[in-house]
Amino acid sequence: MTMVIHDSYSRRKVELPAPPGRLGMYFCGPTVYQRIHIGNARPFVLSMWLKGWLTLRGYDVKLAENVTDINDRIYVAARAQGIGSAELARQATAWYIEDTSALGLGRPDTEPLASETVTEIIALTSELMSRGLAYQAGGDVYYRVARFPEYGRLSGVQREAMIAQEPEDRKEDPRDFALWKTWKADEDTWWDSPWGRGRPGWHIECSAMAEKHLGTGFDIHGGGLDLRFPHHENELAQSRGAGREFARWWLHNGMIEMGAEKMSKSLGNIVPLRDALDRWGREAILVFFMGAHYRSPIEYSEASLQAARAQADDFRNAFRVAAARPSDLTWEHLAAALDDDFDTPRALAILHGWRAAGRLDLLARGLAVFGLAIDQGGTDRSPEASRLAEERQAARARRDYAEADRLRGQIEGLGWEVQDIPGGFRLIPKTG
Numbered sequence: 001m002t003m004v005i006h007d008s009y010s011r012r013k014v015e016l017p018a019p020p021g022r023l024g025m026y027f028c029g030p031t032v033y034q035r036i037h038i039g040n041a042r043p044f045v046l047s048m049w050l051k052g053w054l055t056l057r058g059y060d061v062k063l064a065e066n067v068t069d070i071n072d073r074i075y076v077a078a079r080a081q082g083i084g085s086a087e088l089a090r091q092a093t094a095w096y097i098e099d100t101s102a103l104g105l106g107r108p109d110t111e112p113l114a115s116e117t118v119t120e121i122i123a124l125t126s127e128l129m130s131r132g133l134a135y136q137a138g139g140d141v142y143y144r145v146a147r148f149p150e151y152g153r154l155s156g157v158q159r160e161a162m163i164a165q166e167p168e169d170r171k172e173d174p175r176d177f178a179l180w181k182t183w184k185a186d187e188d189t190w191w192d193s194p195w196g197r198g199r200p201g202w203h204i205e206c207s208a209m210a211e212k213h214l215g216t217g218f219d220i221h222g223g224g225l226d227l228r229f230p231h232h233e234n235e236l237a238q239s240r241g242a243g244r245e246f247a248r249w250w251l252h253n254g255m256i257e258m259g260a261e262k263m264s265k266s267l268g269n270i271v272p273l274r275d276a277l278d279r280w281g282r283e284a285i286l287v288f289f290m291g292a293h294y295r296s297p298i299e300y301s302e303a304s305l306q307a308a309r310a311q312a313d314d315f316r317n318a319f320r321v322a323a324a325r326p327s328d329l330t331w332e333h334l335a336a337a338l339d340d341d342f343d344t345p346r347a348l349a350i351l352h353g354w355r356a357a358g359r360l361d362l363l364a365r366g367l368a369v370f371g372l373a374i375d376q377g378g379t380d381r382s383p384e385a386s387r388l389a390e391e392r393q394a395a396r397a398r399r400d401y402a403e404a405d406r407l408r409g410q411i412e413g414l415g416w417e418v419q420d421i422p423g424g425f426r427l428i429p430k431t432g
């Protein structure tokens with residue numbers, strides 16, 4: 001069986017080609033002007049989990065996840081703080097790396113910066129102009145939406161909604177969007193181009209970065225559902241318009257909600273990832289994300305994080321589970337759940353089943369897929385107790401129960417309790 005994912009473009013489940021083979025994945029990363037919030041962490045977590053799972057399935061995965069370090073919001077935030085925009089972008093990039101690294105999932109294979117890709121952005125913009133898909137108006141360059149009939153297919157957004165984006169008198173058509181923006185007097189960074197001093201628009205940055213690092217055609221393009229329009233619609237129009245194959249499949253994650261509201265800066269209900277990490281710990285955050293399917297919205301609340309924290313503790317302390325209940329859940333059950341559009345709630349239930357059954361071998365292997373682990377200290381912390389437990393096991397094997405009991409007492413004296421389990425023993429720290 002091969003993995004199936006829900007493609008947001010065709011709005012149906014598609015089967016990945018059977019492994020082995022290369023898979024290129026591009027996920028839109030953050031615009032860096034402040035510490036990222038817990039909602040920005042969701043696509044990062046999803047991309048790292050998916051990369052890990054696909055790698056385990058035998059694919060050679062390359063994950064590119066960009067950093068948008070040229071953007072209107074960076075100028076605005078830097079001005080408000082009285083610092084340079086390049087300095088703020090550098091600082092906020094470092095925060096982003098620091099906070100997402102604390103999730104313990106590793107890093108994408110490449111994390112390109114828009115500011116390092118300006119040459120490619122200018123070349124792609126020029127190519128679109130030569131194809132009649134872009135035009136210059138003053139020092140700006142706009143994408144000519146009317147010349148790309150496929151526009152709107154990805155997002156399903158209707159013409160009236162499109163007209164709302166980027167109002168600007170110089171455009172031929174209200175739907176057109178900027179590929180290059182002319183320099184304004186209060187902007188402290190700029191690049192030279194055939195159209196004068198200025199900077200790239202947001203959408204063209206991703207088209208150029210994806211192509212530079214994954215080639216003209218790649219497999220999976222991911223990001224938050226809020227990016228589907230206009231950002232992804234525009235990326236697709238630019239790259240396909242320039243004759244590239246671009247992404248074969250699109251994958252969008254649901255938003256984080258606070259009560260009934262979407263978490264957003266304008267509503268003032270942002271929770272920085274840093275604060276969530278300090279308060280709940282990385283494992284609780286990972287279990288929290290596992291609890292909802294990636295395409296569904298997920299509610300961030302005191303109660304949902306407390307519940308996730310309790311589950312994370314249960315997994316960490318799984319070595320304390322004494323009574324093994326039978327379970328017929330195999331590794332194939334977990335694989336089937338993840339191969340079915342990465343169904344993490346189902347995977348989470350299977351992990352709990354293994355935990356309750358004392359199937360620590362399967363549990364450890366399953367938790368590792370999500371960057372989680374059982375507390376190995378339970379057996380590793382005391383080589384002396386382990387040695388005595390092995391002696392005790394040998395004594396039991398030769399039916400020398402008096403010796404076995406004597407050894408049990410010695411082990412307890414070291415602060416450990418020994419439990420007999422099928423095929424061996426387990427040491428757990430003595431409580432009380």
Ligand SMILES: [Zn+2]
Binds near residue numbers: 027028206231235
């Ligand atoms: Zn993007």
